[in-house]
Amino acid sequence: MMADETTTLKDFALALYGREGVPPACLALQESAGIDVNILLFAAWRGAVLRREVGAADIAAARARVAEWHTDMVKALRAVRRRLKSGPAPAPDARTTKLRAQVQAAEIAAEIIELEELGALSAGAPAPAGADGAALAFAAMAQVVSSFAGRPPTPEEEAAVRAIAGAI
Known part of the structure; x- marks a missing residue:
């Protein structure tokens, strides 16, 4: 996946989410750890594209920035979409x-x-020259899983993070 420091989070996220294996890995993490996939993709972008480390304070800032929007809009719309799949009558x-579409x-x-x-939260010093963007992205995404789950990633969650990092 070609990206440089001018690649926006939106463009990065849409390209990455379109890669084989990424959607199921993201959804598995959403279900098992309760993560906000957009924050996961934000962390991957910060590591892979901006070559910045992502710590607990960065994740907390990202969560705070979008928490109300995510809960009141994204999750509410998702709940309606999912409900329309099987009911109430006259659905489906x-x-x-x-x-539903x-x-x-x-x-x-x-x-x-x-x-x-989330893309507006791009401040911070880049990692040292030669830093491995894939390694930074993996570490950042693992931090997101830990933040949301309140525990270290399980082996299955770590495998999902590796699958996403491998698609970058």
């Missing part, structure tokens, strides 16, 4: 399938806004 039918588009738009907000 052709009309509610169309509505519209809700999904709104959910994605809300996630893009969240990425843009």
